[in-house]
Amino acid sequence: MGNQRISRAPSRLRPRHAERAEGRGSRRASPIKIEPPSAESPALKLSEAAGKLKVQGKEIPVSRLDKVFYPETGFTKGDVINYYIQISDVLLPHVKDRALTLKRYPDGVEGGFFYEKRCPSYRPNWVKTAPIWSERHGENIHYCLANDLPSLVWAANLGDIEIHTSLSLAKTPEQPAMMVFDLDPGPPANILHCAQAALWLKKELDASRLECFPKTSGSKGLQVYVPLNSPATYAATKTYSHSLAERLEREHPELMVSRMEKRLREGKVLVDWSQNDRHKTTVCVYSLRARPLPTASTPLEWKEVKAALQKKEAGRLTFLSDEVLRRARERGDLFEPILKLRQRLPKSGA
Numbered sequence: 001m002g003n004q005r006i007s008r009a010p011s012r013l014r015p016r017h018a019e020r021a022e023g024r025g026s027r028r029a030s031p032i033k034i035e036p037p038s039a040e041s042p043a044l045k046l047s048e049a050a051g052k053l054k055v056q057g058k059e060i061p062v063s064r065l066d067k068v069f070y071p072e073t074g075f076t077k078g079d080v081i082n083y084y085i086q087i088s089d090v091l092l093p094h095v096k097d098r099a100l101t102l103k104r105y106p107d108g109v110e111g112g113f114f115y116e117k118r119c120p121s122y123r124p125n126w127v128k129t130a131p132i133w134s135e136r137h138g139e140n141i142h143y144c145l146a147n148d149l150p151s152l153v154w155a156a157n158l159g160d161i162e163i164h165t166s167l168s169l170a171k172t173p174e175q176p177a178m179m180v181f182d183l184d185p186g187p188p189a190n191i192l193h194c195a196q197a198a199l200w201l202k203k204e205l206d207a208s209r210l211e212c213f214p215k216t217s218g219s220k221g222l223q224v225y226v227p228l229n230s231p232a233t234y235a236a237t238k239t240y241s242h243s244l245a246e247r248l249e250r251e252h253p254e255l256m257v258s259r260m261e262k263r264l265r266e267g268k269v270l271v272d273w274s275q276n277d278r279h280k281t282t283v284c285v286y287s288l289r290a291r292p293l294p295t296a297s298t299p300l301e302w303k304e305v306k307a308a309l310q311k312k313e314a315g316r317l318t319f320l321s322d323e324v325l326r327r328a329r330e331r332g333d334l335f336e337p338i339l340k341l342r343q344r345l346p347k348s349g350a
Contacts, residue, residue, distance in 0.1 A: 053081075058126055058150040062157045069108035069161065075294045075321075077108075081156045083288060083296075083321045088149050090333040091163075091286040095152075098165040099130055099143035099173070101281045106159040109290040119144035120158075127151050130170030145170065163287040166278075173278060178338055179226040179237040179345075180282055181245070182217070182272035186265030189255075191317050194222040195309040197248070197256055197269040202302065204244055208346050213338060214305055216317055218289035218297035221269075222305070223282070227341040234278050240345050241273035285335045286328075288321060296324045299334035 052059045065078035084091070102116040119129045119142050128147055131140035146152045146163070155163075167176040181201055183194040198214055201224055205212045212226045228237075245258035248271055257268045275282050283289070287297050298319040308316035319327070327334075 053153060055085075055150045055153050056148065058124070060124070060150055060154050060157065062153075067108070069105065069159075070292070070294050071108065071110055072292045073294060077157075077159070079294070079321075080161060080288060081153055083294070083325070084152050084156045085149065086325050087286050087296075087328060088152060090328050090335075091284070092146070092149065092152065093333070093339055094285050094335065095146045095163060095165055097130075097145060097147065097169050097171065099132055099168075099170050099281075100146050100155070101164045102144065102155060102158065102160045103162040103164055103290075104159045105161045105290055108159075109161065109292070113290065117141055117143060124150075124154060127154060132170065132173050143170065161288050161290050163284040164281040165284045166281055167276065168278070174233065176232055176234055176237050176276065176278075177227070177229050179228060179232075179241055180275050181224045181226075181241060182221065182270075182275050182282070183223065184217075184221045184265075184270040184272055186257075186262075186268050186270065189267050189269055191216075191221060191314050192309055192312060193255060193269050194220075195305045195317065197252075197271065198222050198224055198305055199302075199309070200248060200252060200256070201244070201271070204248065210343055210345075211337070211341060213299065213335060214302060215285050215297055215299045215335065216295075216319065217283060218287065218295045218319075219283075219291060222300075222317070223297075225335075225338050227338045227343060228345070229340065229342045230344050232345065234276060236345055237276040238273065241276050245271035245273045285338075286324065294321045295319060296321055298324050298327065301334060 051061060051063055053062050062081070065076065065081070067077045068074055069077050069080055103113055104116060105111060105113045119127070123144065128145040128151070129142040130145055131142050134141045144151070144155065146155055166173065167178050167180065168174070169177060183197050185191065185193050202212055205226060210226050212224050214222055214224050217223050242258070248256045249258040255268055256271055257264050258271050258273065260270070260274070274280070283297050285297050285299055289295050289297065295318060300317070304316065308314065
């Protein structure tokens with residue numbers, strides 16, 4: 001998993017063990033392993049004195065790698081960087097050439113955070129940017145692009161725990177490459193209710209001959225992606241997704257809701273269609289989440305969604321960073337079809 005490795009592992013870059021969350025037992029999760037450098041590629045080298053990582057020939061300033069970002073487990077800033085290094089082979093294709101909105105947690109998940117759309121002026125000159133017009137500001141905003149591993153590591157060092165990307169490529173910001181349904185449970189509903197909602201959603205999409213792919217949000221719910229990779233507009237994807245969400249609400253009013261009002265969402269799953277918008281971003285597959293434990297947004301197979309629902313085991317749909325790395329090593333990128341499969345929305349709508 002990943003061709004680059006940190007050549008020597010200072011103690012502050014070794015992830016600490018994390019306790020498994022209640023609900024899937026109390027077994028202790030395995031630590032992420034920092035493997036020796038590949039013989040085929042240059043090693044990542046840490047210069048503690050200079051405070052720099054050398055990644056693919058580029059020196060990246062890093063700081064406070066031993067700072068704990070996830071207090072409940074002791075997962076550090078160095079562990080965050082290390083995770084993104086190891087998952088980069090499958091992650092980078094999903095962020096390449098997409099406008100990146102930084103969600104920065106300089107003091108870790110229990111501290112404050114802020115969004116940063118405009119790529120910082122102090123970025124290294126090798127971090128690429130993309131100009132995208134902002135109606136609100138009346139000018140182009142230059143977004144960061146994480147097109148390579150050095151750029152990804154640089155962003156992680158800024159405390160960008162979560163990776164949020166556009167549904168469009170930066171060169172065609174008005175054209176979504178995919179459509180997304182964000183399934184968000186309103187307590188006491190939980191991720192198993194989202195699993196049922198996702199399966200009903202899949203049935204509707206299957207009827208329209210649209211393939212779809214599930215992933216965990218890494219937080220409370222699930223997300224279902226429909227790859228397009230063909231001429232489309234946000235007006236079309238928003239209209240289609242909204243119509244389908246309303247249909248699901250009519251057919252399953254006991255569980256599903258398509259309207260955003262909080263008073264309607266108690267004990268139900270919100271089918272959030274509104275993410276299909278030029279001005280919004282979604283959490284990227286494989287992104288860590290700022291939760292008590294270092295969970296990540298994880299691609300799933302539909303049989304896993306069904307099994308979790310049938311066995312009533314919510315823990316089957318929650319994955320820590322080390323589990324995500326293991327799954328990627330064993331299964332490859334389950335979300336690869338999102339980048340390649342070409343589909344068109346039905347002309348008649350949902």
